Amino acid sequence: MSTPDSGPWWRGAVIYQVYPRSFADGGGDGVGDIAGIRSRLPYLAELGIDAIWFSPWYPSPMADAGYDVADYRDIDPVFGTLAEAEALISEAHALGIRTIVDVVPNHCSDAHPWFQAALAGGPDAPERELFWFRPGRGPGGDQRPTDWIGEFGGPTWTRTVNPDGTPGDWYLHLFAPEQPDFNWDHPRVRAEFEDILRFWFDRGVDGIRIDSAGLLVKDGTLPETLPDRPHPFRDLDGVHEIYRDWRRVADSYPGDRALIGEVWLPDRQRFANYLRPDELHAAFNFDFLGCAWDAAALRESIDGTLSAHAPVGAPATWVLSNHDVTRHVTRYGRADTRFSFAAKREGIPTDLELGTRRARAAALLSLALPGAAYVYQGEELGLWEVEDIPYELRQDPMWERSGRVDPGRDGCRVPLPWTGDAPPFGFSPDGAAAAPWLPQPADWKDRTVRAQTGDPHSMLELYRAAIGIRRSEAALGDGGLTWLPAPDKVLAFARDPGFTCVVNLSAAAVPLPAHERLLLASGPLDDDRLPPDTAAWLRTR
Incomplete structure (x- = not known):
């Protein structure tokens, strides 16, 4: 909550994350879209939120749920058009809701025109300088340039084939092979992204969420990862120069435009460096998200978070769930209530009644803490992780990449239930032929928006009441x-x-x-x- 007297909006906002594919389907093809979001803006206004953060909606082959971007200045046809996005931004503003778009600067899609030109032009293509192309090691260059391990696990280099069919150089990808990393040492890359920021700010966007914000700069000497040496691509000091440039772009626009980083760092002092007054405005708090349902652990997380933010004068953020993690109704109903990617497994017993009770308490805790709070779509409905999606319907690459050990992230991405007693629960228009892109549990009939509206004991009405009180209470939002x-x-x-x-x-x-x-x-x-x-x-x- 932010008023003219309480400083910039982003210091105390309640920000709602929309995962466009799963929020609401306006076109009837079983996939959420901008038309669906526009139709549900009154619902978000009634919830009382201050801003919406949209997960990536750009043209993409969808190798990693849209985080493989082919064009940063357009909308994927599955979601709609750029004109529809502009209308959405304007209509949200008319309801007092700001908008935040997701920008992915570490890597793009292998379908991006720059990368396609780098491949087509062969070893001497100038576009190769915009990425990390390197010759291989060993006889014939058939060994990877480094043994770096990727952010999804596995190797980080893929070998190309030259236009004449011979084996070529290797390119770096810290994530999937379809996501080549940009070379941020190149001025053309830096200029391109500053222009992308302006493109969206010019369309009225109020904030930019920065994916994988700590990974952009690499050590060009390509050293191996060793315990006693600086990491070759995580949190290198050069990244801060980039964000100082971005801050100058944001500050050149009226209305408190915000830069919000996805920064995964265990070192709280290093984390705080991203929030210095001339860099990012805020960053996500993953320590709190992964914390156990335990008083001592939560207090330590809260104290650590506030102490890290205090020296740089930045507001903390509080997050319970997002599009990458097990929904907290499910987590809090388990013997081990912590979240970690390494521990994700199928078949873990869950007491959903206990998890729901704890999730209700956690909502009041997070919304009462100093700073900004994030709500992931569906948490206000008390949705749980869907863990019985048939194997053949799973979409997340993490499921296959882990050898089907990690269940993947599809379970928190299941389309929302709006109305009715059976799937698709109003997610798609009446009479739509296509089923939702992921199946919804029949048990969600009691968790729809319609079923919960007006029920004083429902999770939805708890969130509406809490956000309403937060707006009216001078003590809440930013502060001590x-x-x-x-x-x-x-x-x-x-x-x-x-x-x-x-x-x-x-x-x-x-x-x-x-x-x-x-x-x-x-x-x-x-x-x-x-x-x-x-x-x-x-x-x-």
């Missing part, structure tokens, strides 16, 4: 936090003026601290006691 004395395994903190949040992560009900009135609770109270896995917002003066 003071921890309060609390029983063991209970979190309690004050936000000035006159607001307290209490979250009970213990196994027994605890008394509420002194207060004037209860503003909101994530579940029923036991007289004046807070039951386990329940949170409360209190007015204290």
Whole structure:
């Protein structure tokens, strides 16, 4: 929440992530699109959010769900047209909702015109300088230039074939082979992306979410990855020069345009370097997202986050789920409530009732913390991870790349349920012939928007109430936090003026601290006691 007196909007906003393929289908082909999003803008306005972040919607072969971009200045036909996107941005603004687009600067698609020219032109093509083409090692150059391991696991180099059919140079891809990495040492790459930022800012976009923000710069000497040496491609100092240039672009536009980085770094000081006053405005908080449902762990994560952001004056962000991770209703219903990609497996027992109760409490916790909060589409409906998608319908490349060990990310990307008692639950227009691109569970009939609207006990109405209070409370959004004395395994903190949040992560009900009135609770109270896995917002003066 942000008012003219509370600083730029991005410091305290509630930002809703739309995964366009799965939000709403306006065209009837079973795939979400811009027409569907436009039709559901009133729903988002009623939810009370401040901004929408759109996952990539650009032309793409979809080797990695659109993060393999072929054209950064257009819309993939499956989602609609650029004119429709411009209308969406304008219509959202009319409802008081800002927009954030996802830009992918580390790599593009192998279908991108630059890369196609680099391949077609052979070893001397000037476009090869825009990527990382290198000769192989060993006799005949048949060994990869390095033994670097990719971000999805596996090798990071693929060999090309010269136009005459002979084996050629290798190119670098930190992700899939269909995602060649740009060479950010080349001025043409830098100029291109500054122009891409201007293209979207000129269309009224309020913010840019930067994918894989710490990976852009590589050590051109191509050293191997060794424990006692700087990493050859993660978090190199040269990346900060790029973001200082981007900040100058953003600052040249009116209306507090924001740059928001996806930065995965365990070193909190290195993380904070991206948030210096002349670089990015904000970055995602993955430490909190992956944290166990445990009072001590959560407090350490919150304290660590706030202490890292304080020296650079940047606002923290709080995220419970996104398009890459197991939905938190499911995570919180397990014996191990942490999230890590390495631990993702099929068949882990889950208590969805317990997970839902904890997810309700987590919503109040995250929305009460200082800074900005992100809501991933469907979390406001209490959706769980869909873990029984038939093998033949799975789309995520992580499923096959892991040897079918990692179930992949499809389970958090299943299309949303809007109305009705059976799939497709209003995701597509009535009478649409095509089924949703991923199957929806029949049990979601109780989790549709229509089923939850007006039900005071539903997850949707909890989110609507919490976001509404957050908008009206001067204490919430950007600002500070003071921890309060609390029983063991209970979190309690004050936000000035006159607001307290209490979250009970213990196994027994605890008394509420002194207060004037209860503003909101994530579940029923036991007289004046807070039951386990329940949170409360209190007015204290």
